[in-house]
Amino acid sequence: MTLHTPSFGFKLALFLIAISAGAASAKDVKPLKVKVSARAGQAQGPLYATRADAMQFADDLASRRSLDPEWVRQAIGQSRFNPTVARLMQPPARAFVKNWRVYRSRFIDPVRIQAGVNFWQANRSTLARAEKEYGVPPEIIVGIIGVETIYGRDTGSFRVMDSLATLAFDFPSSHPRAQERSDYFKGEIEQFLTMESRRNADPFEPRGSYAGAMGMPQFMPSSWAKHAVDFDGDGSIDLWNSPADVIGSVASYFKAYGWQSGMPTHYPVRFDASRLDMDALMAPDILPTFGVASFTAKGAVLEGPALEHKGPLALVELLNGPDAPSYVAGTENFYVITRYNWSSYYAMSVIELGREVAARLAP
Template sequence: MQLADRIAARNDLDAQWTRRIIGSARVIEPIKKLVLPPPESGQKKNWNAYRARFVEPTRIRAGVRFRDAHLDALQRAEQQFGVPAGIIVGVLGMETLWGQQTGKIRVLDALATLAIDFPREHPRAAARSEYFVQELEQFLLLMHHSDSDPRTPRGSYAGDMGMPQFMPSSWARYGVDFNNDGHIDLWNAEDAIGSVANYLQGHGWMAGLPVYYRIAAGVSEPVLRSLGSGGLAPRHSIEALHEQGISLVNDQGQELAPHSLAELRLALVELENRSSPSLFVAATGNLQALTRYNPSRYYAMAVTELGAAIAAVSPQRSQGR
């Protein structure tokens, strides 16, 4: 109730309303375990296995159907925000299977549990609890301003909502009324498409650039690993990589000239393959932008690969499916 009063005072809301809404929330005990860091397995990651989970025929066919049903909105989003349709479709496919799995937990319960009763054994419990207090506050504001019942929306165990699984603060900042019906509904495909594109643009997406370039064969792993120690921050020019014996290849299989795209900077990114050799790619800042959606480089690469596999099926060929 003290939290309800603070939220009401900060935002000029009716304290009786915030008390009633927060008072109706219920603690969901299993959520507390889900937000704890997973135990360290000590095993390397497996990019090939991760990719195979998401870039597979059933999911590709579903993505093609979604893409074909919303071509106009995807093309508008690409023109307005500079984010390719394939990337937008890839994000929505990874997040919720294009709206099929948006979550069944009341958002109010999830946010209240993590704001008020965050597990103390978490190494960053205080900071995470405060984060969810802010998200609960933003959620209540969104519901109040749209005259919606906060007890109705359902989402993930962490309070993510809609087809793109936005947290309330992302909804408030990046949500777009892309179908122009007067309100933002992230369970609506058009609004979700525009909102994902707006989010990525807002986090540094660079129009006209790929997510990564392939590295030509013949470079030793130790050389690649030493140059990739800087994380995802792009800092190598194509010319500098060429001087280290590293040639880059575009989607058409053409080798990039050493002096091409002189201003472009790239990051050498390693994707582990358990006991097999790692895959290294030369990533643009667009891979880093995707990791602002989800911090995993494996997630960002899977979004890219899934989107590319869907884009490879032309709309004309797919309409009979």
């Protein structure tokens, strides 16, 4: 497939990076005069055109993906280090006590619930079509989009190219998985530039989260490439402005990670103190591991439909600060939600927001 060379169109004079691969230095490069906004999402640091490692990566990427090498060099070279992005990726300075009630209150609020009602009402037929095609119920899709961006109200103000470049080439070394994360974001740059080239688009136009997530569902470039779908059938995928594409893409994502139609996300659970083996129950964390018989033999008490559950379960613990934790028995579908964001607190917020919205819609 022949790829078109995109026009940058971002009101910057084009420049040539007068370096050979792997031999860049500040004196070799004539940097662009970039007009930088004072908004929080705008980068303030130096251009990556001065970095030999970044330029070598650009050449390698262009070769791997059969992209125009000068265009890729310009895209990466005109990206800027964003100190805010680097700071937000730093591990917390001190440990904090998780609190499910506080976390929940950030997402289950009247404004977000009403916005969810409006979104569901406006897209009822599309949500039903997504459930029919992918098996993912409307309340889960509505919960995801609401938790992520309040249905498109806040999709992020960081220039995606700057965020991805900062995290690819300057991921904070204090992070315990710095090299692994740096490699991950290099892969995201590759996916993003491939996507922008195919769309003949300006790679400096998209804005997103500080990690480079984009659109109403906050898809990373790799998720966009793998799971986004043209659900409105207009010939393109638009996760910023097409609710249908967003709904279909979220459902596609969950289906790809193993969502099982009709399966609950979790069940209530209590404990029989006389035979409770909490260490064993907690050992797998949130990965569903125990059959019902094994789960209950370790002191977890289930009732009603939970006793008929056919798949594995996990004991999900939600800390409540100084108060007693909350617990649920998580199913494989609960675990699928955590593949969107690796947090049981996040998953429960998605579930409960969707339920609150659904309850408001009920006659």
